[in-house]
Amino acid sequence: MKTMIITGASRGIGAATALLAAANGFAVIVNYRQNEAAAAAVARHIRAAGGQAETVQADVSREDDVLRLFAETDRLFGRPDVLVNNAGILERQMRLEDMDVLRLNRIFAANITGQFICAREAVKRMSLKHGGRGGNIVNVSSVAARTGSPNEYLDYAASKAAIDALTIGLSKEVAGEGIRVNAVRPGFIYTDIHADGGEAGRVDRLKDSIPMRRGGRAEEVAEAILWLSTDRSSYSTGIFVDVSGGR
Ligand code: NAD
Numbered sequence: 001m002k003t004m005i006i007t008g009a010s011r012g013i014g015a016a017t018a019l020l021a022a023a024n025g026f027a028v029i030v031n032y033r034q035n036e037a038a039a040a041a042v043a044r045h046i047r048a049a050g051g052q053a054e055t056v057q058a059d060v061s062r063e064d065d066v067l068r069l070f071a072e073t074d075r076l077f078g079r080p081d082v083l084v085n086n087a088g089i090l091e092r093q094m095r096l097e098d099m100d101v102l103r104l105n106r107i108f109a110a111n112i113t114g115q116f117i118c119a120r121e122a123v124k125r126m127s128l129k130h131g132g133r134g135g136n137i138v139n140v141s142s143v144a145a146r147t148g149s150p151n152e153y154l155d156y157a158a159s160k161a162a163i164d165a166l167t168i169g170l171s172k173e174v175a176g177e178g179i180r181v182n183a184v185r186p187g188f189i190y191t192d193i194h195a196d197g198g199e200a201g202r203v204d205r206l207k208d209s210i211p212m213r214r215g216g217r218a219e220e221v222a223e224a225i226l227w228l229s230t231d232r233s234s235y236s237t238g239i240f241v242d243v244s245g246g247r
Pocket of ligand 1 (some may be wrong): 007009010011012013014031032033034058059060063067086087088089114140141142143185186187188189190191192193194196218238
């Protein structure tokens with residue numbers, strides 16, 4: 001059985017990915033930062049359906065937590081085959097003039113430092129060079145990496161553009177070591193992240209800017225993540241799959 005670590009999997013896109021991956025035969029590590037009860041519910045749901053799942057607490061922006069997340073995975077399921085770098089945050093909408101450095105540091109720590117250190121620990125375990133059996137890394141970027149999110153989330157968009165550069169560069173760095181590195185770019189997806197960003201109804205407000213005239217569902221993003229996590233995408237690395245209704 002292959003093992004998948006999904007960061008930030010207690011809700012939203014991460015939880016949808018955990019359920020879909022488990023239904024497709026992966027043993028899943030449901031990482032969460034704070035919401036232990038929600039993560040436990042995801043794992044329970046998977047086990048009730050006959051799948052395998054364990055929860056592991058870790059703040060991905062903290063190196064010591066990430067080291068523990070991977071050590072726990074090694075102990076529970078052995079070397080991971082897939083890392084889904086999904087955890088990410090938004091903060092309240094504002095213009096650049098109002099953004100302080102503490103906020104910028106929080107956004108970059110969660111969204112990009114977290115993906116870097118998780119990817120590093122995954123490569124150490126997956127690389128054929130280090131005695132691993134290869135694997136897949138799927139980074140969750142955003143359409144915002146290209147649109148820039150003016151007037152609301154410049155910081156978030158910049159962190160997502162950094163994820164794109166990580167995806168391209170790392171995909172080339174480890175292509176000869178049995179590891180593929182790809183990304184999904186969700187558009188406007190109905191999850192609680194928008195409430196955290198200060199506007200729960202944001203997806204509906206922006207619906208008319210989406211060619212398909214509707215927001216996306218977390219499950220639709222999970223399908224793209226699953227494709228990039230399996231041999232069904234075996235000749236693709238360094239690519240971006242937009243799940244954005246044509247945006
Ligand atoms: P969400 O808020 O429901 O999920 C994000 C999860 O990440 C949460 O469970 C949160 O607790 C966790 N998390 C945040 N910081 C963490 C940290 N430091 N350590 C561990 N976990 C942490 O939102 P979502 O929409 O499911 O977001 C998932 C990913 O999709 C994010 O990277 C987000 O930026 C990206 N995304 C979402 C949308 C959208 O419209 N919903 C669009 C583009 C990209």
